[in-house]
Amino acid sequence: MKGLYYSSANVSERQAAPPSLAISTVIFALRPSESSGRPTLWLPLVRRIREPFKGLWALPGGPLSHSESLQDAAARNLRETTGLAPSYLEQLYAFGGLHRSPTQRVVSIVYWALVQPTEAALADESENVRWFRADRLGGLAFDHNAIVDYALWRLRNKLAYGSVAYHLLGEYFTLAQVREVYEAVLDRELDPANFRRQLKATPEIEETGEFLQGGKHRPPRLYRYTGRPGLDPDNRSTP
Amino acid sequence: MKGLYYSSANVSERQAAPPSLAISTVIFALRPSESSGRPTLWLPLVRRIREPFKGLWALPGGPLSHSESLQDAAARNLRETTGLAPSYLEQLYAFGGLHRSPTQRVVSIVYWALVQPTEAALADESENVRWFRADRLGGLAFDHNAIVDYALWRLRNKLAYGSVAYHLLGEYFTLAQVREVYEAVLDRELDPANFRRQLKATPEIEETGEFLQGGKHRPPRLYRYTGRPGLDPDNRSTP
DNA sequence: TTAGTTTTGGTCAAAGTGACTATAAGTAAG
DNA sequence: CTTACTTATAGTCACTTTGACCAAAACTAA
Numbered sequence: 416m417k418g419l420y421y422s423s424a425n426v427s428e429r430q431a432a433p434p435s436l437a438i439s440t441v442i443f444a445l446r447p448s449e450s451s452g453r454p455t456l457w458l459p460l461v462r463r464i465r466e467p468f469k470g471l472w473a474l475p476g477g478p479l480s481h482s483e484s485l486q487d488a489a490a491r492n493l494r495e496t497t498g499l500a501p502s503y504l505e506q507l508y509a510f511g512g513l514h515r516s517p518t519q520r521v522v523s524i525v526y527w528a529l530v531q532p533t534e535a536a537l538a539d540e541s542e543n544v545r546w547f548r549a550d551r552l553g554g555l556a557f558d559h560n561a562i563v564d565y566a567l568w569r570l571r572n573k574l575a576y577g578s579v580a581y582h583l584l585g586e587y588f589t590l591a592q593v594r595e596v597y598e599a600v601l602d603r604e605l606d607p608a609n610f611r612r613q614l615k616a617t618p619e620i621e622e623t624g625e626f627l628q629g630g631k632h633r634p635p636r637l638y639r640y641t642g643r644p645g646l647d648p649d650n651r652s653t654p
Numbered sequence: 655m656k657g658l659y660y661s662s663a664n665v666s667e668r669q670a671a672p673p674s675l676a677i678s679t680v681i682f683a684l685r686p687s688e689s690s691g692r693p694t695l696w697l698p699l700v701r702r703i704r705e706p707f708k709g710l711w712a713l714p715g716g717p718l719s720h721s722e723s724l725q726d727a728a729a730r731n732l733r734e735t736t737g738l739a740p741s742y743l744e745q746l747y748a749f750g751g752l753h754r755s756p757t758q759r760v761v762s763i764v765y766w767a768l769v770q771p772t773e774a775a776l777a778d779e780s781e782n783v784r785w786f787r788a789d790r791l792g793g794l795a796f797d798h799n800a801i802v803d804y805a806l807w808r809l810r811n812k813l814a815y816g817s818v819a820y821h822l823l824g825e826y827f828t829l830a831q832v833r834e835v836y837e838a839v840l841d842r843e844l845d846p847a848n849f850r851r852q853l854k855a856t857p858e859i860e861e862t863g864e865f866l867q868g869g870k871h872r873p874p875r876l877y878r879y880t881g882r883p884g885l886d887p888d889n890r891s892t893p
Numbered sequence: 894t895t896a897g898t899t900t901t902g903g904t905c906a907a908a909g910t911g912a913c914t915a916t917a918a919g920t921a922a923g
Numbered sequence: 924c925t926t927a928c929t930t931a932t933a934g935t936c937a938c939t940t941t942g943a944c945c946a947a948a949a950c951t952a953a
Contacts, residue, residue, distance in 0.1 A: 434675060435672060436761060482752070484752055508745065509724060511724035524748045562887075590900090590901095606944085607899085607900080609942065611900085611901070611902090612941095613941090631950080632950050632951065633950045634950065635899080648747055845913090847913085848912080850933095869920085870919080871920060872918040873919070874930080874931060875931085897951085898949100899949085899951105900948075901949095902947080903946080903947095904943105905944085905945105906941100907941080909940070910937100910939075911937095911939100914936105915934080918930085918931075919928105919931090920928085
């Protein structure tokens with residue numbers, strides 16, 4: 416793992432140097448809670464190995480390389496820290512407050528990503544990379560707590576719009592699994608019958624002939640999501 | 655008007671130099687159409703006075719000064735090009751494609767703003783600053799056409815959410831004026847009675863005792879908007 | 894066979910929406 | 924002064940959506 420933020424060689428040399436530019440990524444995945452066993456939101460953090468905030472946990476990130484787009488840099492963050500490929504990746508916000516870092520002026524363009532649980536299960540973890548429950552983070556480095564809060568807010572909003580929950584699941588899923596995603600993200604219980612009625616009314620959810628076997632009760636039908644991701648400027652040309 | 659984009663002294667000297675960082679702003683205001691007289695969306699552009707794209711029109715923008723936040727820089731853009739203060743200012747997106755500028759790698763953090771018509775009427779205009787109808791822009795410099803398109807898309811979306819139309823109007827307004835804003839932005843006609851019913855159901859719109867005098871017909875009641883702006887990361891701490 | 898659990902389909906009332914009609918209140922023309 | 928015209932405002936009605944709830948279907952485990 417390389418240094419998190421680009422540090423220009425000699426800050427004192429050029430007072431009027433432009434703010435340095437970094438890319439960070441908030442990566443969400445679903446994992447079963449240790450206590451209840453129900454799916455909950457987790458995200459990977461990396462430990463700071465240098466000042467400032469040495470030893471604290473922070474979002475994966477790094478400088479923007481000269482030859483990669485913003486989204487490519489975010490995908491590289493993801494791959495380098497967790498070894499995973501995202502099923503969803505979207506720009507979150509550019510954070511540019513004056514005092515985000517005590518040592519230098521840093522503008523961070525932050526992305527947020529969703530990864531599917533099959534992948535998330537075999538994600539890299541090490542001394543300096545660890546997954547945390549999204550609702551039980553400690554105090555993070557920089558303004559990263561506020562960034563995660565905003566990413567959670569955005570996730571909740573996008574969920575209501577309706578195109579994003581499926582990227583936290585595998586290719587095939589039951590309607591009850593989708594409901595569990597909603598319940599985990601929104602943190603409230605939903606009526607199974609009503610929730611199912613709404614999903615069945617959305618044309619992007621396609622009924623398959625398969626059923627999930629091996630459960631303890633009536634085998635639920637498996638569905639598939641056929642909608643395409645959003646309409647970001649970055650994703651607009653992909654039809 | 656200073657140069658639009660920060661140009662590092664010697665690009666060839668440092669191939670690995672970080673991409674330069676610029677702030678641009680899409681500024682919307684309502685002006686009566688010359689033809690129909692009904693309000694339409696306009697925005698100010700500045701003429702490029704140097705290469706690349708010399709002579710073409712572009713969004714107001716400039717480098718990010720070391721001592722100002724992103725939002726401050728956007729507000730300064732606005733003040734310097736039009737002399738106006740925004741009634742609404744929000745981050746739009748960070749554009750970082752590799753080939754946005756033919757001469758150097760530029761990452762632009764773009765804001766969008768709304769100004770009230772009373773102010774917009776006395777906006778500065780000059781040889782190098784001119785207002786254009788948002789639906790009749792020519793070919794702009796860089797990727798600025800795509801940026802304006804995305805800003806329009808965002809404006810239309812925020813309109814539906816319901817907190818943003820009033821920032822295009824003065825402090826007092828009639829419900830028909832709000833409807834005209836919606837019709838101008840969404841580009842379709844709305845039923846006056848139904849539209850009025852919905853507005854009267856939103857608690858942020860407060861009925862005043864005043865009426866708009868001087869019209870040709872029955873004087874409409876004036877209303878006032880009492881809601882607070884959004885929940886951007888930048889605006890979150892302001893209660 | 895029976896109890897227990899989840900899936901799945903349905904009802905019902907309340908709330909919201911779109912199309913439309915009607916009245917109120919002003920100006921402008923004769 | 925009266926009438927035509929225009930906009931503001933209120934209300935109706937059918938249709939859809941939503942939340943709360945009930946019940947049958949289909950499987951496992953005892």
